Amino acid sequence: MITSTFWILLTGSLAAASCALVGSFLVLRKQSMMGDAISHAVLPGIAIAFLLTSSRNTFPMLLGAGAFGLITVYFTEFLHKRGRLLHDTSMGIVFTSLFAFGVILISLYAAQVDLDQECVLYGEIAYIPWDLWIWNGLNMGPRPVWILGLVLVLNLAFVGFFYKELKVYAFSPEYAASLGIPVGLVHYGLMGSVSFSTIASFESVGAILVVALLIVPPATAYLLTEKLKPMLILAMATGVLSAVSGYYLALFLNASIAGSIAVMTGVFFLGAYLFSPSDGVLTRRYRKTDALPEPDEFAVL
Amino acid sequence: MNELLNILQYMDDPNARYVLTGTFLLGLSAGVLGCFAILRRRALVGDAVAHAVLPGVCLAFIIVGDKDPFALLIGSMVFGWISMIVMDAIVRNTRLSTDAAIGMVLSVFFGLGVVLLTYIQSTGNVNQSGLDAFLFGNAASLMPGDVQVFGTLSVIILITVAVSYKEMKMVSFDPDFAKSIGYPVKRIEFLIATLMVMTITVGLQAVGVVLMASMLIIPAAAGRYWTESLGIMMIIAAGVGALSGVGGTVISGLAPAMPTGPWIVVTALFLFLISFMFAPKRGEVIRKVRNMRNRVRIQDENVLKTIYLLQEQDGLDGKVRSLRDILKRRRMNIRKTRSSLGRLITGGFIDLVPGKPGGYLLTEKGRARAMRLVRVHRLWELYLTSQVQIAGDHVHDDAESMEHLITPEIEEQLTSLLGRPDTDPHRRKIPYGETTTEGGLL
Numbered sequence: 128m129i130t131s132t133f134w135i136l137l138t139g140s141l142a143a144a145s146c147a148l149v150g151s152f153l154v155l156r157k158q159s160m161m162g163d164a165i166s167h168a169v170l171p172g173i174a175i176a177f178l179l180t181s182s183r184n185t186f187p188m189l190l191g192a193g194a195f196g197l198i199t200v201y202f203t204e205f206l207h208k209r210g211r212l213l214h215d216t217s218m219g220i221v222f223t224s225l226f227a228f229g230v231i232l233i234s235l236y237a238a239q240v241d242l243d244q245e246c247v248l249y250g251e252i253a254y255i256p257w258d259l260w261i262w263n264g265l266n267m268g269p270r271p272v273w274i275l276g277l278v279l280v281l282n283l284a285f286v287g288f289f290y291k292e293l294k295v296y297a298f299s300p301e302y303a304a305s306l307g308i309p310v311g312l313v314h315y316g317l318m319g320s321v322s323f324s325t326i327a328s329f330e331s332v333g334a335i336l337v338v339a340l341l342i343v344p345p346a347t348a349y350l351l352t353e354k355l356k357p358m359l360i361l362a363m364a365t366g367v368l369s370a371v372s373g374y375y376l377a378l379f380l381n382a383s384i385a386g387s388i389a390v391m392t393g394v395f396f397l398g399a400y401l402f403s404p405s406d407g408v409l410t411r412r413y414r415k416t417d418a419l420p421e422p423d424e425f426a427v428l
Numbered sequence: 429m430n431e432l433l434n435i436l437q438y439m440d441d442p443n444a445r446y447v448l449t450g451t452f453l454l455g456l457s458a459g460v461l462g463c464f465a466i467l468r469r470r471a472l473v474g475d476a477v478a479h480a481v482l483p484g485v486c487l488a489f490i491i492v493g494d495k496d497p498f499a500l501l502i503g504s505m506v507f508g509w510i511s512m513i514v515m516d517a518i519v520r521n522t523r524l525s526t527d528a529a530i531g532m533v534l535s536v537f538f539g540l541g542v543v544l545l546t547y548i549q550s551t552g553n554v555n556q557s558g559l560d561a562f563l564f565g566n567a568a569s570l571m572p573g574d575v576q577v578f579g580t581l582s583v584i585i586l587i588t589v590a591v592s593y594k595e596m597k598m599v600s601f602d603p604d605f606a607k608s609i610g611y612p613v614k615r616i617e618f619l620i621a622t623l624m625v626m627t628i629t630v631g632l633q634a635v636g637v638v639l640m641a642s643m644l645i646i647p648a649a650a651g652r653y654w655t656e657s658l659g660i661m662m663i664i665a666a667g668v669g670a671l672s673g674v675g676g677t678v679i680s681g682l683a684p685a686m687p688t689g690p691w692i693v694v695t696a697l698f699l700f701l702i703s704f705m706f707a708p709k710r711g712e713v714i715r716k717v718r719n720m721r722n723r724v725r726i727q728d729e730n731v732l733k734t735i736y737l738l739q740e741q742d743g744l745d746g747k748v749r750s751l752r753d754i755l756k757r758r759r760m761n762i763r764k765t766r767s768s769l770g771r772l773i774t775g776g777f778i779d780l781v782p783g784k785p786g787g788y789l790l791t792e793k794g795r796a797r798a799m800r801l802v803r804v805h806r807l808w809e810l811y812l813t814s815q816v817q818i819a820g821d822h823v824h825d826d827a828e829s830m831e832h833l834i835t836p837e838i839e840e841q842l843t844s845l846l847g848r849p850d851t852d853p854h855r856r857k858i859p860y861g862e863t864t865t866e867g868g869l870l
Contacts, residue, residue, distance in 0.1 A: 157525040163531055210712075223639055235686075335539065338531055342528055346528050380547050382542075383545075392536060393537075
């Protein structure tokens, strides 16, 4: 008998691995907030799929959400180029508006749509073990596990197949373009993968935690290594570790599992931030080699 | 009529008036501060801060034990500040980019907030209900006390911005320069950030975590389309923000069970789209119209010039030129050429001569304008070959577009720079209007 703990851990780990894999490229490409934008903007897609099929069928939801993920990317580019706004400004306009639109749709059709804002924001990973997939009368285990597994396989295939292209693209799109790599295609492919991973994880872990899983483990790995392949592996490992330890933290505090997983990704990042052999703040102070790479133009104070 | 009645009835309700005043004031101050956020390339920092104050609200509740608005405000301000410091530290001390820092702070702090919120819920404290208004916002439940806090904060924010406008503007546009002329840059940045955290904290209760970012971004972005001046941009952004606050509140008040926050955002988005499309100078539609007008003018000028060149070619000034002659000299779209000819007749640049063979004849006015085009074209060619050292066979295409753009001032400069030359690089005469007339050519 497989326990519900096992299913929750498996769901969390699959989501974490998927997100960390594609999130690594977002972090390298300096487009981390695109994950945040997509995870919010898919809400109307999910609501529309829900209204059209009047069921919680996963496939239409994935389609609806995927479409809105790409719409977000497209409109952000559109407002950036045609509206001559900064990239983050146009992103902020697009995703908050789409989110607002989604909330309105949900409240307009509250009777038909069995979704609420809370589930969208925190997810309901605790109910995963009861969301079973019955196929030909056979109990195949929780449905989200299958979906997340499929998305992970697709992401692995995407990254494996286009590894070289993605690598060059991640470090320098201009150079990639000069080598004849179809940069636009790679960009939309990556955004498509981000959308799918986001949506697949969304239901279980919620919109904000998806952002934590997409960005924080890759950022942690980025502080530990400079090579792409170890970074991808480390990011996935950190993601899975956060999922597992977050679950037990949640049990201990009797609090939200999704929130605890996000907190654990932060704890691992803090560890790397302080103690990374190459980049850690304390390590550098100890060695007294303050070899800091050029920081971005940013000062909050 | 019925709707209007509904709105009036709605306004009569004192509670609705509190909500309206609250969202109005919120929109006003968020609009003003959003301008600084956008100008300083921090549009999404507001989003991160809005998410990151949640643990502060929860901790304040855990410490105080009830929803004392003042305690919650302090809690969220402290965490708003911590989140900004953490973002800054990550960017300063690692190779990670700004947006990674924003995303991390946003999601991890929010995760912590959710943990604390669910922890509070699990302890079963009866006072906790309503804490999640901070998550999704609940403008409908704004109390007179909340509106007083809103009002006070808005007044403080607006006065502070008005008093230190010059300094804030300088620091936002060019912090390095501001520092070099002795401004206390750190202190001013601290002030702006504090005002921003204050606005966000207050706004959360009305519109919620996710939509707070749009209250900062959308009105300011809309204001940007109307003006090049920061002061006017702020006034417009404040207006758009306040109008969205009021509009969203009224819409959500008319339909039962409609959330206020999203409708405020939709109203703001509507005003943004109007600005994006129709703002004079920067608006999309206006720019399209202007481009179209320019294209038409260039087409007309090309037709006019072609007639002139035909006359120059055979020296027969009085000869009428048919559409076929014109198109033989220069390949153009026949339909567009016809409409250009129509416009040129209406403008008095050419006369339509009926009969067989019918055709078009330049008027004095048309002749002068065409001559000027040709003159400018040839002057520019000469300038390119003699001053920029470009080969003579490469200059025609450039001159073809420059002839429509060169202003009389530039023309004068060109003439004096080149010493009022007689011929262009292709040894064609450069026509100088009246002077040439005096020379007896006409």
